[in-house]
Amino acid sequence: MLPFSRFEARTILKLSGPIILAQVTQTLMMFVDTVMAGRYGAVDMAAIAVASGLWLPIVMTLQGLLLALTPIIAQFFGSKQTSLVSHYTLQTSYLGLLLAALLFVLMLFAEIPISKLHMESELQTKTLQYLYYVSFGLFPAVGYIVMRNLFEGLGNTKASMWISFVGLLVNIPANYVFIYGKLGMPALGGAGCGIATSLVFLAMFLAMLCYGWFSRSTRPYRHWPASLKLNWPAQWQIFRIGTPIAASIFFEVTLFACVPLMIVHLGPVIVAGHQVAHNYSSIIFMIPLSLGLATTIRVGHLVGEQNLQSLKKAIGSALILSMLLSLLTIVFTLLMRQHVAALYSPDPSVIALASSLLILASFYQFSDAIQVVSSCALRGMKITMPVFFITLISYWPIGFGLGCVLGLTNWLVEPMGAHGFWIGIIVGLTVSAIALGFVLRKQLNRMEHEHNAGATA
Numbered sequence: 001m002l003p004f005s006r007f008e009a010r011t012i013l014k015l016s017g018p019i020i021l022a023q024v025t026q027t028l029m030m031f032v033d034t035v036m037a038g039r040y041g042a043v044d045m046a047a048i049a050v051a052s053g054l055w056l057p058i059v060m061t062l063q064g065l066l067l068a069l070t071p072i073i074a075q076f077f078g079s080k081q082t083s084l085v086s087h088y089t090l091q092t093s094y095l096g097l098l099l100a101a102l103l104f105v106l107m108l109f110a111e112i113p114i115s116k117l118h119m120e121s122e123l124q125t126k127t128l129q130y131l132y133y134v135s136f137g138l139f140p141a142v143g144y145i146v147m148r149n150l151f152e153g154l155g156n157t158k159a160s161m162w163i164s165f166v167g168l169l170v171n172i173p174a175n176y177v178f179i180y181g182k183l184g185m186p187a188l189g190g191a192g193c194g195i196a197t198s199l200v201f202l203a204m205f206l207a208m209l210c211y212g213w214f215s216r217s218t219r220p221y222r223h224w225p226a227s228l229k230l231n232w233p234a235q236w237q238i239f240r241i242g243t244p245i246a247a248s249i250f251f252e253v254t255l256f257a258c259v260p261l262m263i264v265h266l267g268p269v270i271v272a273g274h275q276v277a278h279n280y281s282s283i284i285f286m287i288p289l290s291l292g293l294a295t296t297i298r299v300g301h302l303v304g305e306q307n308l309q310s311l312k313k314a315i316g317s318a319l320i321l322s323m324l325l326s327l328l329t330i331v332f333t334l335l336m337r338q339h340v341a342a343l344y345s346p347d348p349s350v351i352a353l354a355s356s357l358l359i360l361a362s363f364y365q366f367s368d369a370i371q372v373v374s375s376c377a378l379r380g381m382k383i384t385m386p387v388f389f390i391t392l393i394s395y396w397p398i399g400f401g402l403g404c405v406l407g408l409t410n411w412l413v414e415p416m417g418a419h420g421f422w423i424g425i426i427v428g429l430t431v432s433a434i435a436l437g438f439v440l441r442k443q444l445n446r447m448e449h450e451h452n453a454g455a456t457a
Helices: 006-040 042-066 069-078 083-107 111-115 121-135 138-153 158-180 189-214 216-221 232-266 268-305 308-344 348-380 385-408 418-456
Strands: none
Touching (some): 006 042, 006 158, 006 308, 042 083, 042 111, 042 121, 042 138, 042 189, 069 232, 069 268, 083 121, 083 138, 083 216, 121 189, 138 189, 158 189, 232 268, 232 348, 232 418, 268 308, 308 348, 308 418
């Protein structure tokens, strides 16, 4: 039976609340980009959609690698090793800037993969312009992500919430100026969103620096590291922890990105119905994801304190909270699925298909909640390699493979189209949840055995 503690549950909810608001605000920025570009022209909205398919996996993978800083800082915070906080923050910044420079150079050659998609010339031009402008935002994005991970590792999740509001306030007027050509700027249409996004990252990074300078939570850490040189052991530790996290995020992002490509031949109604279910599920997913990120922070603190009993209670409480909240979202989705689908499209065919897919989407939320909290708890212990292998196998050979069989072939049943892929996703996430739960329990048992052996000695 999972241990539960009201204190740990309140602590995790307190940490996760600002994270949820920050995630919602970031989603609103993407929504604003799409709406404002769409009002300028359909081609401009399509350019953002195509460019985002390349840009978002890059940014999210980079963010996943830099997420290694959060459990490292959290454990130093728990063990009160304040002198190492600034050192690892600087080393993570070095690694992030190096990767940003590499990605910036690669994005200069974005024309090569884009030209393979056989798009209309105007659409291709606007897509490439957007990618060129937004690539300059990689560098301030690294600074913002590193600072956010630093604050969250220290247990200050309100920083990212307040700074995300700054980003939204910059995003709207910047889009207006560069999309529609105001204040003497040329009207760039959808490509102007790329400039706006880069400015948003710059504003958020500068705001993070100001917040860090005046925040009382960072006062003990506002000092230069003992050395400004590259530290290869520290670089390797960050890379070793962060690479599996980045790969896991990449597997999930590309999984959902590939499904529309596999069903596009079935017609626009099928693709639109899938997109409705996917977009809604992505929004709902922010709840267990925020609980998971809070769990990483809390677990890191307790591991640093070497408080095994509270650690087990924190993980158990987080899992119980995630399951209870997922049950609420399942009930809401099942009752409101037709109304949700109608918000996305007035087309009765799209509404009917999306409503049926939302039934399947509601059931995978339970497994998704368990697997994301379990993986984040392991991340807080700086155990990421098992998560890499489990997500790779469960998402692709099992989830996507079964989805292809059920959706496109008659090997088991008649081709089910989009429904087959969603059933595959449900099975894959369920396998992931079971496997990650097993690894998490095994790790806790190992820590308890080591603790008891140390006490006996």
